[in-house]
Amino acid sequence: MRLATWNVNSLKVRLPQLLAWLVRHHPDVVCLQETKLEDAAFPRDDLAKAGYAACFAGQKTYNGVAILSRAAPQEVSVGIPGFQDEQKRVIAATLDGIRVVCVYVPNGQSVGSDKYDYKLRWLEALTAWLKEELERHPQLAVLGDYNVAPEEADVHDPKQWEGQVLFSGPEREAFQRLLSIGLKDSFRLFPQPEKSFTWWDYRMNAFKRGMGLRIDHILLSEALARRCTRCVIDVEPRREARPSDHAPVIVELKP
């Protein structure tokens, strides 16, 4: 079984690239973030023709998440229960016995801003909910754009990024608290190339210069981590014309 996550930064713009990517990688499940589409505009038919069912929670202009799957999604839920949020950042579904949670963590804008406080509150609410969700569903996978680079190895220049949003202490501590409920960063279950990143700013030729961060993650419960045989970042879509600023991440699970 193959699960993937990709912040597409506008599903409308990226749909042709996504459809081609699905043919190349034939994942069973794909979590998408920043679809930036209202539900009425979701390209359900194009994806159905490609062999994928979809559940989605979108809004105009910003945010928006979706789960594509070969199997029909079961027990679909939107948002973090009990956490009031206008922004569409979470959708979950059960697929082939696996509870799949797709998250688009707030960016945080800058350390100390209102959006940064919202990000930290949001991560605490996510952690509290997922702790319960893990008890209900031992086979839990949480995929998405976390907007947090956990370790120095996940940042092209840790000195430059120290204390900055996406790599600040409180964000990294919140990420560790999320792992502490019983989730594993699947990427670090295996030896990986140095300077492995999933996001590069559109500006300053950051991609060509290797100025990236690893902020998109696939977290697995212990039960799923035991089944995991591979986790890779696919940088190819980032090289294409008119790319998303994020690369997809893929995991393989054995039966």
Next chain:
DNA sequence: ATGGTAGAAACTCTA
């Protein structure tokens, strides 16, 4: 010292 780019949508905000 605070721009640089991309997306959506409206002439600015978010990332």
